[in-house]
Amino acid sequence: MTYCLLRCRLLHRFTYHPHQSSVIATNLFSPVGSCSVRDFRRTFSLTEWTNWFAASKPVIITQDYLSWLHDVTSLPWWGTVLLTTVTLRTFVTFPLIIYQNHVMARLENLQPEIKEIAMALKKETDMAVRMYNLSEKEAKNMYRRSLKEQVKKLIIRENCHPAKSGLVIWFQIPMWVCVSFALRNMTKSASYSNPAAMATYLEFSTGGLLWFPDLTLPDPSFILPFLVGATNLVIVEVHSLRKLELTKFQKIMTYLTRGISLILIPIAMAAPSCISFYWLCSSAVGLGHNFLLMSPKFRRLCRIPRRPSESLVPYQDLRRNFSARWKYPFSC
Helix, strand or coil: CHHHHHHHHHHHHCCECCCCCCECCCCCCCCCCCCHHHHHHHHCCHHHHHHHHHCCHHHHHHHHHHHHHHHHHCCCHHHHHHHHHHHHHHHHHHHHHHHHHHHHHHHHHHHHHHHHHHHHHHHHHHHHHHHHCCCHHHHHHHHHHHHHHHHHHHHHHHCCCHHHHHHHHHHHHHHHHHHHHHHHHHCCHHHCCCHHHHHHHHHHHCCCECCECCCCCCCCCCHHHHHHHHHHHHHHHHHHHCCCCCCHHHHHHHHHHHHHHHHHHHHHHHCCHHHHHHHHHHHHHHHHHHHHHCCHHHHHHCCCCCCCCCCCCHHHHHHHHHHHHHHCCCCC
16 A cells, blocks of 8 residues: 555656646655655656756756847847857857867877886886885886876876866767757747747747748758768868877777767757757857867967977868878778
């Protein structure tokens, strides 16, 4: 009897209502018995997770920002999406990408100094082995510990911890997801019952461009999805062509990102045109930023330190590497 009551309570808390954009989940952390976690996993499906995130605070803030920008600029919705993308990518992620390049340049410039320290520590370790009759295991542990401490001091001195090079991902991916979900919310008329939301939906249905006038429907020609995949593939290839010979890890990451670029095509085919258009704009702006950061003059303007692997003629090298890769297309 108690088990049935607990199960009913849990089912009532996480019952999905199709005319609402969120899941009713009151008193989420109140104790409901030992079987609550198992029931939660069964009743809280992927669809309900999606609806829960669509009604989360970051997505709602993004949605309000889109509406505010549309009202202020009086642009059609395709223009609002484009302006939003350029603004966010230029003033939020691009400074982080520049900072990421600063960190990576400092790390690369530290490598000669690290090699010198490693050689000096190796000599000191060999002397300690002869003087104190240390075992090989003790000598290796002492060498690794000393080298780790010295490298840590160098990283602190240059303020270039490797973890900082991944700072862009922690901002760019959540921002990309929030904008995508905000556009999803604004193009789903069935999820709303108020006149303002319905008016926004009608504006989206006529706010498209060229061959996709209705932003609430998927692109019937599939041009946008294929452009999304192609633009992301170009970004991947530009990164891989900056070095003709890639390490094993770089090859794995290249194949992985190629696969993700291809997976985006069928997803974009089923998504509303406004989301596919946003993905295309985001990728195109990112590609432009990548080309811009390849320029030595722009890098010096941003005070990014010069590093040994930096090319003085990056665009010519890119074209030359592309020609060499085309002769051996399966090399990477």
